[in-house]
Amino acid sequence: MSVRSQDGDTSKHEPGFNDNGEVLRSGISPKFLRQHGIRHVNEDEAFALVDSRTSGIAIPYSTLTSLKLMVNGRHFHRLRLDHPTANAKYLSSKGSGAQLFIPQSPPFALELVIAEGEFKSLALAEAGVRAVAIGGISSAMPSAELLPELKKILRKYNPHTVYFLGDADTCLIFEFSFEAVKLAKTLPAECVLKLPRIPLSMPNGIDDVREHLGDRFPCFWEEIKNGAFEVSPKTTPGTLAARLLIEQLPAIRKASCWRDIYLPRIVALARHLDAITLTELARAVKDHFGINARDFRQSAKQAADNHKQDSFGKAGRREQQNREEEAHENNDESVLGPTEVILPSGHVSFTNCATRLFSILKNSNKFYLSSSVVCHLEDKDGFLSLDVVSDYAFRSAIEGFAKLFSWRAGPHEGSVLLKPGARCSLDIAKTILACKARELLPPVAAIHNCP
């Protein structure tokens, strides 16, 4: 059982076993776990399933029509490590990519929940809520497209509402809002995306909440479902992130450790916001914490600057080392985060790179298309204007919105490494600006300063 204090501390029991050797998980009965084939595996079994000699809980995946999801000729499993590392809590076999976890019941209906993590979807499924799971916040659309099984479910069952359920602390994670907006834009027109929110005063994950509430869980679920935020495809990730956070500010203020634990996370989120949304958040922070709005805005800008510098600083170098090791091990792009882009190199074409880059830039609120030319938004004396992005300016401008990687020859013959901290050359900038993928950017004919 998970215990979460008002101060945001979570002490979660490590995966355990009962006297019969069955897996025990918060908010899910051993029987239900057993029904789904979830079991503990030793190092040898783990190697056979995910190519890694480390013990853990094996989670077998199924499809809509088969009990076994086959990837690269093998039944796909994810492994919850008994001893998570700093880089990984779960593992899957090399090159198998992100997949959708589909609990066996209840039947599909007009409402579908997408949870982050298999155990959360199982907790909901056991409570009678139709849910599926993705491996992480950004795993629903790993290559700017919905997971194939998710696409099939949407096509076959036509749900009118999709609930994207994040943990309570996703109100402090910008990437959650980023992915939610992406998802809202991709869902069929007749399907709305809603975000049920677990209050920060509750346990962090929905499985822990179920464990915590017991019989009261169905009422709680109905309550957060009815109060869920509807995500308009037109909204921006920044606006959504600020909205989710502002709603939780009163709960955060009640925590005695808000200054040490939550405030740095609020500032970290704020660095992603545009000027207008940042001002709104700064005002709310002032109301709840008494922090001067200007100081808060400056901290957010400072955080953004530090983040950029970190890419080249000590932390950046450490991250680069980790990334290189990880990329070398996986040898694919599945390790890329939502704002990470591989420049044209290796098997990555100009078109692929431009498509991914403009998919990120289109949500930046900074880049727009004016008569087929890429322009960026500038603040001139307090009024927004467009200006053509020169190829020189584009090289550095994208660095504020995307982390750049490049494939390079590795130390061993024939090996390749995904190197972070790559620099966009003038030639690449020119070619990307000329790519048709630039049409992914929203076109702007006029900028108005009033409705």
Added chain:
Amino acid sequence: MVESPEGGVKVLPKGYHAEAGGRLIAGGDMPEQMEIDKATSVLSEIFQEFDFVTPSDKSRALTALLSPAIKGLGTFHVPFPMFIVEANESQAGKGFLLDLINAIYRESPSLVTQRTGGVGGFDESLSQALINARPFVRLDNIRGNINSTFLEAIMTCPLGSTVAARVPHKGEIRVAPHNFTFQLTSNGLATTRDLVNRACFIRILKRQDYAFRAYPEGSILEHIQANQVRFLSAVYSVLPPWIAHGKARTSTDTRGEGAFRCWWQTLDWIITQFFDMPSPLDGHEVAQARAANPALVWFRELYIKLSALQRLEEWLSATEIVEFCETEELEIPGSSHDHQDSKGVLEYRAPCRQTYGNSL
């Protein structure tokens, strides 16, 4: 505010909207609907302290106020004229009048000025203004002949077409000029007949020793800025009744020029029906005719200068007038810069003959 395909109007809130080729609303509060009588009363307040040459000039000022909102609907596909504000003296409030209009829309115009030296030219500034995508472009304090083929290309660009805006090192960008509202201030504009036919002239007189009304916020500009939503609400409240009348226009008045006739007739209907004011077309041809005739432009400036020096009652010979023009740096149309007196006299006769025919 845009017109929906169903015929109603909707106000686009802050954010990006794909409507009408893509609109980015950077901020501002949402306006509210008000009764048409109240709306016209609020809007009439704006220009009440300007001294317009004729009541029709005030009507034309109102057309300049309403046109950006009508253009913003995105469904009224007719060419809009350039709004030219002229005054008899400097500091009469030409720019201020346009500032009031801009303030209602919470905008700051992209300023374009005539340049005779320095870096960049008039066309380059104008190109940059179009690229900036801010809805108001103001050609500020234009003197004499604009002499810009690019401006003519913009004003004569067929509806729905684009012009090539170019700025150094950034290549060419095709821009639809019909997304913009063009404004111009001048004390003596001389231009081609083509441009004049695409312009709406608003003439004001400088008020001597006049104290403008003070508002709690300060000047009328500060008053509008402080109550911008109220004024914007008034502008937006005029449009639904007009749309409800089937986007009515005065079909009986055929004075508007060519493609602009539809705009003139529409605004004529709105101004005369809702504001109960004279037709904006009344007397407009006089201002148009003068701007298209360099001799008349010169003669107007000469008159204004002589009037300012209280010498209108004096008899002046042609030579004296040429000398006066040289002293006041008033260029005589068709004259060279280093002309002899006698030659200047002859040259003076030429524009006068142009103005008055052989009767001089």
